[in-house]
Amino acid sequence: MEMEVLNLTAVGPAGAAFAAQVGAEAGTDVFSCYQCGKCSAGCPISYAMDYQPRQIMRLVQLGLKDEALKSSTIWLCASCATCTTRCPREVEIATVMDTLRAMARREGYPYKERNIAAFHRAFLNAVAGGGRAYELGMILSYKMATFELIKDIDLGLTWLRQGKLKFFPERIHGAAAVRDIFDKVREIERKEVAAQREGRPVAHEGTEGHS
Amino acid sequence: MRRVGVFVCWCGSNIAGMVDIEQVKAAAAKMPNVVYVEDNKYTCSEPGQAAIQKAIKEQNLDRVVVAACSPRMHENTFRRTVSGAGLNAYLLEIANIREHCSWVHPDKAAGTKKAVDLVRRAVYKVAKNVPLQRASIDVTKKALVIGGGIAGIQAALDIADAGQPVVIVEKTPSIGGHMAQLDKTFPTLDCSACILTPKMVDAAQNQNITLMTWSEVEKVEGYIGNFTVTIRKKARHIDTTKCTGCGICWSKCPAKLPSEFDLGLGQRKAIYVPFPQAIPNKPVIDEKNCIYFKTGKCKACQIFCPAGAIAFDQKDELIEEKFGAIIVATGYEQWDPSPYGEYGYGRYKDVITGLEFERLVNASGPTEGKIKRPSDGKIPKDVVIIQCVGSRDEAKGIPYCSKTCCMYSAKHAILLDEKIHAHPYVFYMDVRTPGKGYEEFYKRATEEHHATYIRGRVSKVYQKGDKLVCLGEDTLLGKKVAVEADMVILASAMVHQPAASKLAQTLGISYDQNHFYTEAHAKLRPVETNTAGIFLAGACQGPKDIPETVAQASAAASKAIGLLSKAKLETEPLVAQVNEGICSGCLWCKPICPYKAIDGKVIKERIAGGKTIERTVASVNASLCQGCGACTVACRTGAMNVLGFTNEHILAEVDALCL
Numbered sequence: 001m002e003m004e005v006l007n008l009t010a011v012g013p014a015g016a017a018f019a020a021q022v023g024a025e026a027g028t029d030v031f032s033c034y035q036c037g038k039c040s041a042g043c044p045i046s047y048a049m050d051y052q053p054r055q056i057m058r059l060v061q062l063g064l065k066d067e068a069l070k071s072s073t074i075w076l077c078a079s080c081a082t083c084t085t086r087c088p089r090e091v092e093i094a095t096v097m098d099t100l101r102a103m104a105r106r107e108g109y110p111y112k113e114r115n116i117a118a119f120h121r122a123f124l125n126a127v128a129g130g131g132r133a134y135e136l137g138m139i140l141s142y143k144m145a146t147f148e149l150i151k152d153i154d155l156g157l158t159w160l161r162q163g164k165l166k167f168f169p170e171r172i173h174g175a176a177a178v179r180d181i182f183d184k185v186r187e188i189e190r191k192e193v194a195a196q197r198e199g200r201p202v203a204h205e206g207t208e209g210h211s
Numbered sequence: 212m213r214r215v216g217v218f219v220c221w222c223g224s225n226i227a228g229m230v231d232i233e234q235v236k237a238a239a240a241k242m243p244n245v246v247y248v249e250d251n252k253y254t255c256s257e258p259g260q261a262a263i264q265k266a267i268k269e270q271n272l273d274r275v276v277v278a279a280c281s282p283r284m285h286e287n288t289f290r291r292t293v294s295g296a297g298l299n300a301y302l303l304e305i306a307n308i309r310e311h312c313s314w315v316h317p318d319k320a321a322g323t324k325k326a327v328d329l330v331r332r333a334v335y336k337v338a339k340n341v342p343l344q345r346a347s348i349d350v351t352k353k354a355l356v357i358g359g360g361i362a363g364i365q366a367a368l369d370i371a372d373a374g375q376p377v378v379i380v381e382k383t384p385s386i387g388g389h390m391a392q393l394d395k396t397f398p399t400l401d402c403s404a405c406i407l408t409p410k411m412v413d414a415a416q417n418q419n420i421t422l423m424t425w426s427e428v429e430k431v432e433g434y435i436g437n438f439t440v441t442i443r444k445k446a447r448h449i450d451t452t453k454c455t456g457c458g459i460c461w462s463k464c465p466a467k468l469p470s471e472f473d474l475g476l477g478q479r480k481a482i483y484v485p486f487p488q489a490i491p492n493k494p495v496i497d498e499k500n501c502i503y504f505k506t507g508k509c510k511a512c513q514i515f516c517p518a519g520a521i522a523f524d525q526k527d528e529l530i531e532e533k534f535g536a537i538i539v540a541t542g543y544e545q546w547d548p549s550p551y552g553e554y555g556y557g558r559y560k561d562v563i564t565g566l567e568f569e570r571l572v573n574a575s576g577p578t579e580g581k582i583k584r585p586s587d588g589k590i591p592k593d594v595v596i597i598q599c600v601g602s603r604d605e606a607k608g609i610p611y612c613s614k615t616c617c618m619y620s621a622k623h624a625i626l627l628d629e630k631i632h633a634h635p636y637v638f639y640m641d642v643r644t645p646g647k648g649y650e651e652f653y654k655r656a657t658e659e660h661h662a663t664y665i666r667g668r669v670s671k672v673y674q675k676g677d678k679l680v681c682l683g684e685d686t687l688l689g690k691k692v693a694v695e696a697d698m699v700i701l702a703s704a705m706v707h708q709p710a711a712s713k714l715a716q717t718l719g720i721s722y723d724q725n726h727f728y729t730e731a732h733a734k735l736r737p738v739e740t741n742t743a744g745i746f747l748a749g750a751c752q753g754p755k756d757i758p759e760t761v762a763q764a765s766a767a768a769s770k771a772i773g774l775l776s777k778a779k780l781e782t783e784p785l786v787a788q789v790n791e792g793i794c795s796g797c798l799w800c801k802p803i804c805p806y807k808a809i810d811g812k813v814i815k816e817r818i819a820g821g822k823t824i825e826r827t828v829a830s831v832n833a834s835l836c837q838g839c840g841a842c843t844v845a846c847r848t849g850a851m852n853v854l855g856f857t858n859e860h861i862l863a864e865v866d867a868l869c870l
Binding site for chain 1: 663691
């Protein structure tokens with residue numbers, strides 16, 4: 001089978017802009033990466049990834065946006081930041097992964113790992129609702145989203161028996177303030193998506209772009 | 212009966228760990244002529260040497276064998292030791308029981324047996340040794356530097372500063388070499404001409420330096436301290452005493468030719484100086500292309516020359532001069548990348564070499580420093596730089612790494628971004644930056660100038676519209692990539708000068724399989740050759756950048772200064788000697804001698820009947836002879852012998868080992 005050829009010049013200024021944007025949003029210099037591979041070698045999830053973390057950095061440097069944002073790697077990353085801690089060039093690799101996830105979501109790229117995206121959403125919805133994690137509600141909404149209703153049910157029952165899962169969410173003081181934060185972030189994201197569609201530069205208000 | 216003393220060294224555990232010293236001592240005590248045996252932990256130490264001297268006096272020794280390390284390490288040390296005790300230095304033999312024995316044997320019993328054999332060999336040989344005397348020769352206090360690039364200029368300036376006269380012989384019309392062609396220099400990006408031309412001017416103005424440009428070394432005879440060199444001063448067809456370098460001649464000359472200095476990217480005239488800052492700033496006439504020389508008509512230069520300096524009838528001159536030391540600084544050439552058909556050099560105008568790019572970006576170059584691509588003068592937007600073109604490629608190029616290309620490619624990438632905001636794509640296999648400030652410079656290219664480095668060799672360059680598409684693999688991604696470039700720069704290898712081997716033969720020095728001159732020792736004698744009095748500087752010895760070249764040139768100069776500062780030179784007495792009585796005069800030894808030390812001479816001889824006849828015999832110039840022994844092997848009558856290694860010596864050694 002003829003291997004696909006990536007045309008590096010066809011990427012053009014958009015590629016350079018993508019690299020620059022990732023660097024700016026992640027607060028790191030993506031061109032510092034010298035491809036030593038220490039990040040990939042230490043990554044606990046790398047066995048499951050389609051691109052190694054080092055290769056994601058490479059795709060960003062080359063401005064190959066589609067390849068990077070369609071990868072499974074950005075979703076599989078567990079944000080443990082072992083890569084960042086060990087990087088000899090002090091590149092914020094874990095933050096770059098976060099940034100790419102946010103970017104993929106913002107720009108409507110199909111999620112390569114749907115379940116993981118659903119998990120993130122279920123978690124955030126739970127927090128948005130009660131101000132802190134509500135495990136049972138989160139599990140149910142994750143199961144509804146993925147239709148994997150009976151998978152892991154043994155584990156769930158064990159947890160219930162041991163009292164690790166509470167039936168009702170716990171309320172915290174200041175749940176309203178948490179809701180306000182979520183509203184504010186959604187507002188920012190709406191603006192960003194709109195800006196993206198109209199081709200305007202995205203303004204950042206100090207958000208780290210958590211999805 | 213000789214009185215031989217044997218001194219066995221432990222060298223700590225280096226020898227004693229694998230050789231039973233007591234057994235060696237016991238065996239040595241029974242060998243013929245041996246009257247005294249002693250061991251020492253470190254014979255080369257001061258107490259170890261003192262023990263030898265004490266034994267020589269107390270035991271009345273007349274020969275000494277030291278069983279220790281290689282003679283390369285300490286033969287001279289022990290020669291001084293024995294002569295300090297009043298013995299002739301050549302009544303010493305070394306038995307190498309370390310490098311040749313303990314270091315290479317895993318078995319102590321076998322190692323001990325071999326050590327005994329090696330000691331016996333030395334004992335048998337030393338019995339045949341006779342006292343030898345060193346001679347002394349005069350030194351001509353003048354140095355010759357061959358090549359007027361940065362290496363030659365630096366070496367000449369250092370020698371001149373030490374107060375010794377120097378002659379620089381340069382084959383092109385001006386000194387300056389390749390460095391004069393470069394634009395900026397890594398890793399500081401200072402302009403090449405700005406740091407070179409002051410040195411060129413210094414060389415021209417220094418009272419101790421004589422410049423002989425447009426000249427070549429034709430013949431070298433003699434030996435260390437006393438070389439006789441014939442230099443061909445090619446006809447310049449200019450009376451340099453009259454010429455003022457005003458430039459009217461070359462502005463009037465109608466013959467336009469591709470400029471060698473601009474690598475064919477620009478033009479020169481048939482009467483020309485190669486570049487504006489040339490030294491001397493006096494033109495030469497290119498006889499092959501001058502209209503007057505071809506047709507007998509024109510003479511425009513002569514008509515317009517206000518100084519009357521044109522001399523069409525000038526002929527080549529042969530100048531013979533004596534020198535005490537020679538520094539070879541003939542530099543390198545850039546490899547012609549035509550064998551890479553897949554890169555299209557020569558077929559696509561916009562595929563150029565690194566050196567050609569230097570001319571394109573240089574303010575004194577054919578585009579006045581504006582980076583325009585050669586085909587249509589367009590300013591390139593995307594530029595591919597291909598590294599290792601010719602280098603590290605035994606199939607099409609040369610096996611070695613050219614050492615400078617990684618750095619000059621990073622420089623080109625920076626210049627492309629800085630000057631015309633072009634995007635550089637650098638295809639590389641490894642990036643090698645082992646120099647002060649070099650890694651930082653490379654980092655600057657990737658981080659500040661966003662040069663895209665792609666790990667992989669370009670497989671093919673082809674034209675698509677007005678673009679040159681470069682196909683390669685990004686081996687870090689494991690994906691094939693294509694770059695549509697406006698211009699392609701080939702970081703072509705550094706190779707030897709075409710005439711390097713010819714000059715080596717003229718000088719009697721050796722060169723390697725890549726035609727780079729060979730140093731006497733890769734680590735410990737890096738600027739000397741195997742021929743005494745001839746030194747190496749710069750890229751003629753192997754690829755080098757400017758800092759390294761300058762350092763090596765100063766090192767070679769200091770060697771030459773050391774030699775020239777001596778009133779007399781001591782010669783090694785271990786040289787070939789002819790027994791004229793049995794020499795048949797066949798002179799087979801003469802062409803075999805690599806040092807040109809042997810010649811025939813006619814001697815008169817009285818034979819039976821009272822008649823006197825004349826016959827030819829071989830004659831060895833002891834100053835040239837390096838004692839290699841090639842002649843002794845060639846000699847059919849056994850008339851030729853190397854002192855200290857005579858046939859008698861060698862047979863004694865064979866007896867010691869085999870009987």
